[in-house]
Amino acid sequence: MDMVAAKLSLDPAEVRRRNFVQPEEMPYHAGILYRDGEPICYDSGNYPETLAQALKAAGYEELRKQQEDLRQHGRYLGIGIGCYVEGTGVGSFEGAKVRIDASGQIVIATGATGHGQGHETVFAQIAADLWGVSPEDVRLIEGDTASIQFGCGTFGSRSTVNVGSALFEASARLKEKVLQLAAHLLEANRDDLELGNGKVFVRGMPQRSLSFSELARAAVPGWASKLPNGLEPGLEETFYFVPATVTWANAAHVAVIEVDTETGEIKLLDYVVSHDAGRLINPMLVEGQIHGGVAQGIGAALYEEICYDPNGQLLSGSFMDYLLPGSMEVPKIKTVHLESPSPLNPLGIKGLGEGGAIAPPAAIANALADALLPFAAQVNDIPLSPHRVLEIIRRK
Amino acid sequence: MIAKRPIELTVNGKQCEGLVEPRLSLADFLRDHLGLTGTHLGCEQGICGSCTVLFNGETVRSCLLLAVQVNGGKVLTVEGLAGLAKDGEALHPIQQGFLEKLGFQCGFCTPGFLLTVYELLSENPSPSEDEIREHLSGNLCRCTGYQNIVAAVLWAAERLQKTS
Numbered sequence: 001m002d003m004v005a006a007k008l009s010l011d012p013a014e015v016r017r018r019n020f021v022q023p024e025e026m027p028y029h030a031g032i033l034y035r036d037g038e039p040i041c042y043d044s045g046n047y048p049e050t051l052a053q054a055l056k057a058a059g060y061e062e063l064r065k066q067q068e069d070l071r072q073h074g075r076y077l078g079i080g081i082g083c084y085v086e087g088t089g090v091g092s093f094e095g096a097k098v099r100i101d102a103s104g105q106i107v108i109a110t111g112a113t114g115h116g117q118g119h120e121t122v123f124a125q126i127a128a129d130l131w132g133v134s135p136e137d138v139r140l141i142e143g144d145t146a147s148i149q150f151g152c153g154t155f156g157s158r159s160t161v162n163v164g165s166a167l168f169e170a171s172a173r174l175k176e177k178v179l180q181l182a183a184h185l186l187e188a189n190r191d192d193l194e195l196g197n198g199k200v201f202v203r204g205m206p207q208r209s210l211s212f213s214e215l216a217r218a219a220v221p222g223w224a225s226k227l228p229n230g231l232e233p234g235l236e237e238t239f240y241f242v243p244a245t246v247t248w249a250n251a252a253h254v255a256v257i258e259v260d261t262e263t264g265e266i267k268l269l270d271y272v273v274s275h276d277a278g279r280l281i282n283p284m285l286v287e288g289q290i291h292g293g294v295a296q297g298i299g300a301a302l303y304e305e306i307c308y309d310p311n312g313q314l315l316s317g318s319f320m321d322y323l324l325p326g327s328m329e330v331p332k333i334k335t336v337h338l339e340s341p342s343p344l345n346p347l348g349i350k351g352l353g354e355g356g357a358i359a360p361p362a363a364i365a366n367a368l369a370d371a372l373l374p375f376a377a378q379v380n381d382i383p384l385s386p387h388r389v390l391e392i393i394r395r396k
Numbered sequence: 397m398i399a400k401r402p403i404e405l406t407v408n409g410k411q412c413e414g415l416v417e418p419r420l421s422l423a424d425f426l427r428d429h430l431g432l433t434g435t436h437l438g439c440e441q442g443i444c445g446s447c448t449v450l451f452n453g454e455t456v457r458s459c460l461l462l463a464v465q466v467n468g469g470k471v472l473t474v475e476g477l478a479g480l481a482k483d484g485e486a487l488h489p490i491q492q493g494f495l496e497k498l499g500f501q502c503g504f505c506t507p508g509f510l511l512t513v514y515e516l517l518s519e520n521p522s523p524s525e526d527e528i529r530e531h532l533s534g535n536l537c538r539c540t541g542y543q544n545i546v547a548a549v550l551w552a553a554e555r556l557q558k559t560s
Contacts, residue, residue, distance in 0.1 A: 116501035116539060288498050291541030319443035319536070327529040327542040356541075 002080075002366050003386060006373065010066075012366065013055055014079055019310070020047040020083075027343075034087055038245035042085060045250045045276055052071050053336045054252035054274035063256060071374070076261060077269075078371025082253045082359030087246035087346075088351025089161025096166035097148045098127065099236040104198055104213030106131055106138045108167060111151010113143035114160040117353060118285040119159065125281055126164050126347065130171040132196040133212075136261040150240060157249070159349030160281060162241050163183060165345040170239035178235060182210050184228040247342040249350040251275035253294075253359035257367040261393055264386030266302060266368065268331045271360075276338040278350030286352060287335055293356020294333050300357070301327045301364040302383050367391070403467040407432070408476025416463045422456075423447045425463035434507045438536070444496040445535035448508035449473050455515045461539060474507035477514065482559055489555040490514060490548075499548030501539035509535050511548050521560075522553055 001019070005012040021028045023046040029228040031038040060079065067077040097109040108127050114120070131138075141147045152162070175195065182200040183190040186208055194203050201209035210218075216228035221233035256270035273290055280286050303323035307315040316322040341348025361382050368389065369379040377392045400415045407430060414429050421440075426432045428451070438444035440459045447459040450472035477488040485492075490513050494498065501504040509532065516523060516531040523531065528549045529542070537545065 012491075116503055118498075118501075146491070171462035284498050288501060288540060289545060291543045292501065292539045293541075296538065299523070318441050319439050320441070324444075324536050324538070326536060327532045330542050332542065332543060 001353065002369055012285045012370070014059065016051060016081065016083055017048055020051070022048070034243055034246060036087075036090055041245070042248045043343055045085070045248060046338070046340060047083065047250055047252075050250055050274050050276050050338055051081070051252040053338060054081070054254050055274050055396075057274060057334050057336050058254040058256065058270065058272040060254070067370075070258075076259045076371040076374075078255075078257045078259060078367035078369070080255045080257070080363040080365065080367025080370055081365065082255070082363030083251070084355070084358045084362075084363075085248050085250045086157060086351070086355045086358060088157040088249050088355075089243055089247050089342075089349070090156045090158050091245075092152060092241045093150070093242045094152050094159070094162030094166055095148055095150055095238060095240040096123075096163055096170045097236065097238040098167065098170040099234070100174070100178070100212050100216045100326070102213060102216050104137070104211055104216065106133060106140065106212070108138060109141040109144065109147035109313075110163045110166070111143070111145075111148055112154045112163050114154060114159070117154075117159075117289060118282065119154075119163075119336065121285060122160055122281045123163055123167060127171065130168065131175075131198075131212075133198045135245075136316065137198060146278070157353040157355065158343050159245060159351070161342075161345060161349045161351050162243060164281070164347050164349050165243070166239050166241040167245025168192075168346045169241060170237045173239065174235060174237040177231060177237070178212075178215055179330070181215055181219060181227065181231060181235075184231075185210055185215075185226060194287055238345065241345070243344065245344075247278065247344045247350050249275070249277040249352055249355060251355055251359065253363040255363035255367040257364065257371060259368060259371045261372075261388060264389035264393070266364070266384055268298065268302075268329075268364070271298075271331050271363075272332070272334045272336070273356065274336040274338065275352065275355060276340050276350075277352035277355070278342040279339055279348040280337060281349070283337065286337065289353050290335055290356040291330075291333055293354055293358075295330045295355040295356075297327055298322075298330055298364070301361040302385070303329065305323060305383050355361075399521055401464050401467075404469065405466050406470045408471070408473060408479060414463065418462065418464050420463045421459055422449070422451075422461040422463050422471070423458035423465055426471070429463075432473050432475050436504055436507060438504065443534075444505070444508075444538070445512065446505045446508040448511050448535065450511050450515065453515075453518075455512050469535060472511065472514075474510055477510060488514075488553040489559070490517070493548040493550075493552030493555065496543070497544050497551055499540065499545045505535060505537045505539075509537070509545060513552065516549070517553055517556060521557060523549070525550070525554040 003014045028042040099107045124135040127138045128135040185232045200210040254272040365379045404413045436446040438446040442457040473498040481488040
């Protein structure tokens with residue numbers, strides 16, 4: 001797209017604007033299959049807005065002026081854009097078991113085991129929201145086949161989508177049972193009951209209530225049971241959410257670099273992410289995922305390379321040669337959050353665990369090509385190590 | 397058969413001893429002999445920093461040091477950090493900062509970072525963001541992109557200034 005822009009003397013952002021799927025075209029059938037075998041259908045998103053926000057946060061107009069000034073002084077600033085869509089929440093399924101135990105605590109179990117991205121927080125938030133309790137009243141169990149029979153796993157930007165949806169459905173079913181039990185015990189109409197603060201109460205009469213703990217203790221089998229006919233013991237429901245296909249997140253990244261044409265060194269001056277991953281549950285955790293993804297993308301763009309010699313001997317066998325980005329290599333990342341809720345699951349969630357890593361190689365390579373416009377450089381290989389950059393410059 | 401050597405050292409304020417082969421790394425001694433598994437092994441080549449501990453007040457790569465080399469010395473591992481907190485606080489301010497600011501995700505690199513930050517804030521109680529990034533440039537993290545780690549350090553620095 002940047003080559004098209006150069007050829008037609010258009011701004012690279014403008015070329016993208018003219019070629020985006022527009023929001024009024026959603027849902028948009030791309031005409032090819034996704035890796036889950038289903039036809040790709042972009043379900044929601046406002047791609048022009050995502051890019052507009054990225055350019056605004058980057059100060060694009062000002063950067064173009066700066067670039068022009070610096071060129072007069074023989075300095076090469078480059079601005080690169082990378083836009084993408086990401087198929088998130090892939091199947092085949094994920095489950096959630098929701099149980100209210102005798103203490104009134106909501107215990108949830110799932111087979112999607114976290115690695116530190118924050119399942120304990122996000123799933124507790126969702127459950128707390130669904131049940132009208134605080135996240136501290138929710139306990140998460142993961143990775144235990146004794147707690148939930150089936151699980152798929154955590155990968156592919158899928159956990160919040162699928163576990164969140166499973167939590168929603170399991171909770172909806174369990175709520176129905178809880179309300180039926182409470183209606184029976186409070187001698188009230190099921191439709192006059194509400195949930196809040198860990199209790200079920202009669203609307204308008206908060207003193208007529210039962211706590212979750214009381215309800216759980218009423219739902220025991222045997223002589224102590226207070227269950228009406230037709231309700232089985234225990235307050236527990238399991239639901240396995242099977243998504244029809246992925247739901248589509250999108251983002252626009254802007255990379256600002258300066259390249260030293262003598263040494264080939266690229267300095268990353270600024271990095272902006274404007275992203276849309278549907279309904280966002282926890283902003284801090286969202287940014288954590290984005291930062292980590294972008295850092296990995298920067299590694300791919302500038303530092304990481306697996307090298308073999310002509311005999312197949314691995315040359316980059318240690319971190320001395322395989323360079324991982326450190327705190328000096330990853331700049332401060334600016335993030336703009338947009339939300340186009342997914343129509344494909346009850347909570348409108350899309351995934352974002354990996355998205356950050358998608359665009360940096362494109363954005364940074366485009367930034368280099370942009371910086372080297374006077375050299376008519378072709379940038380087609382990564383990582384853009386200094387020697388590769390010098391080759392690119394000399395090749396003109 | 398290489399004869400084992402006796403060693404004596406202080407770890408997290410407690411006297412410890414061991415009978416070790418000369419080739420045993422400090423990391424393996426801490427993890428396998430003392431059961432202090434907070435010190436992690438990411439590369440065993442001294443680059444990733446997840447094995448970082450303090451030896452006589454300075455950060456070292458425990459994967460590259462031999463246990464026999466620390467005989468008679470003082471080692472601080474991540475397990476000893478909370479014990480250095482003031483006024484019965486459950487966590488050291490540096491650890492609290494990492495909690496507040498989401499300075500960790502999988503946690504593998506975290507002990508190494510905590511001790512490196514401890515060294516930084518001991519030398520430079522009010523570091524700038526650039527100074528922080530430079531001091532931490534020897535510790536690799538794949539999860540966080542470093543931004544929240546820097547934020548955690550700034551939080552901890554401010555907290556430590558307040559309570560000192």
